[in-house]
Amino acid sequence: MAGVVVRTREDVERWLRETDPSRLAALFSEADRVRHAVVGDEIHLRGLIEISNICVRSCTYCGLRRQNSSLRRYRMKSEEILAAAASAAAAGCRTIVLQSGEDPGLRPDFVASTVFRLKSELDVAVTLSLGEQPCDVLRLWRDAGADRYLLKLETSDLALFASLHPGEPEVVWERRLHTLGVLRGLGYQVGSGSLLGVPGQTLASVARDLELFQMLDLDMIAFGPYVPHPDTPLAQQLRAEKSSGNRSIGENGPCDIEESEWLRQPLTGLIAVALSRLLCPEAHIPATTALRMLLGDDALRPFFCGADVLMPDFTPAQYAVLYRIYPGKDRMAMQGEGLLSDYLERLALQGRPVARDLGDRKRL
Ligand code: SAH
Numbered sequence: 001m002a003g004v005v006v007r008t009r010e011d012v013e014r015w016l017r018e019t020d021p022s023r024l025a026a027l028f029s030e031a032d033r034v035r036h037a038v039v040g041d042e043i044h045l046r047g048l049i050e051i052s053n054i055c056v057r058s059c060t061y062c063g064l065r066r067q068n069s070s071l072r073r074y075r076m077k078s079e080e081i082l083a084a085a086a087s088a089a090a091a092g093c094r095t096i097v098l099q100s101g102e103d104p105g106l107r108p109d110f111v112a113s114t115v116f117r118l119k120s121e122l123d124v125a126v127t128l129s130l131g132e133q134p135c136d137v138l139r140l141w142r143d144a145g146a147d148r149y150l151l152k153l154e155t156s157d158l159a160l161f162a163s164l165h166p167g168e169p170e171v172v173w174e175r176r177l178h179t180l181g182v183l184r185g186l187g188y189q190v191g192s193g194s195l196l197g198v199p200g201q202t203l204a205s206v207a208r209d210l211e212l213f214q215m216l217d218l219d220m221i222a223f224g225p226y227v228p229h230p231d232t233p234l235a236q237q238l239r240a241e242k243s244s245g246n247r248s249i250g251e252n253g254p255c256d257i258e259e260s261e262w263l264r265q266p267l268t269g270l271i272a273v274a275l276s277r278l279l280c281p282e283a284h285i286p287a288t289t290a291l292r293m294l295l296g297d298d299a300l301r302p303f304f305c306g307a308d309v310l311m312p313d314f315t316p317a318q319y320a321v322l323y324r325i326y327p328g329k330d331r332m333a334m335q336g337e338g339l340l341s342d343y344l345e346r347l348a349l350q351g352r353p354v355a356r357d358l359g360d361r362k363r364l
Pocket of ligand 1: 063150151326
């Protein structure tokens with residue numbers, strides 16, 4: 001389409017700061033056209049099961065960080081996971097996503113046997129999102145039948161990454177990047193993504209994220225707006241910056257609070273979805289829960305800006321309230337199957353039926 005050029009990093013950055021409604025409409029409709037042409041009209045349902053909220057990490061943005069002592073911790077049993085997966089499958093999910101904090105108590109063998117049972121008892125693909133793991137563990141899970149793995153880089157800005165993950169060795173970002181390659185080598189379909197709008201993040205760095213994801217030829221890409229969680233250092237930092245006049249000199253020098261605030265807006269989230277689609281046409285791209293939450297009544301919009309994946313939460317209610325990576329997430333999980341079928345009905349009416357296949361990445 002005339003006017004929608006997304007070639008260089010500068011183009012991407014320009015689109016990320018675009019506010020003109022008619023130019024944005026052109027961007028979204030071009031992303032929608034590419035989505036239709038390349039991955040089709042079907043919506044893939046990935047049933048999310050949050051199997052443990054125990055975490056050894058200290059990510060400054062996340063409510064599951066180990067220092068958050070106000071959170072009651074849980075780890076689901078195998079039978080509970082199987083039962084939740086069965087209800088997800090019954091609701092039309094052909095993929096089950098097992099997600100957790102980085103919980104050393106989730107024994108590799110336990111995960112392997114759970115994956116094996118999911119694959120043999122239900123006709124589903126299995127995606128794991130269990131954080132960084134050593135190569136032999138990833139191989140064990142792949143051999144047990146896991147199809148895909150999600151590991152977000154969160155940002156391509158190394159200094160920002162280091163400040164978001166204090167107390168961890170400097171090599172952590174490189175290790176994550178390396179792990180994405182290991183996953184690929186093991187035959188997983190690989191997903192990654194970034195937070196949008198963490199303090200200190202710039203439009204230029206998000207443009208670099210997109211360039212990196214394109215280079216990695218990811219099978220799945222997710223951008224989720226950062227939602228401050230009050231019991232985390234990052235939210236406290238944000239509050240302090242707000243009250244001191246919107247500017248801070250952090251470890252990384254002056255941070256442009258306005259850019260990161262702009263990146264947290266739901267409109268910018270839609271732009272990131274559209275740009276992901278245009279740069280990585282074959283990737284599966286979710287309408288992330290955080291973005292849908294911020295969009296409120298417009299929660300279906302990502303599906304008309306390039307997205308093709310919905311991840312309904314099938315974590316049992318008593319655990320979903322405790323998988324509180326950011327406030328409001330538990331409410332999104334709680335909305336239950338009534339809302340899901342309402343959602344799906346509205347999408348179907350707009351020409352977007354639920355997919356019946358497993359939703360693997362297809363290469364043109
Ligand atoms: N422990 C796993 C899974 C983490 S939870 C891992 O690290 O890979 C899944 C995602 O939630 C994270 O990758 C992060 O992008 C997102 N997340 C965490 N805290 C958030 C917050 N405050 N706002 C929005 N998204 C958040």
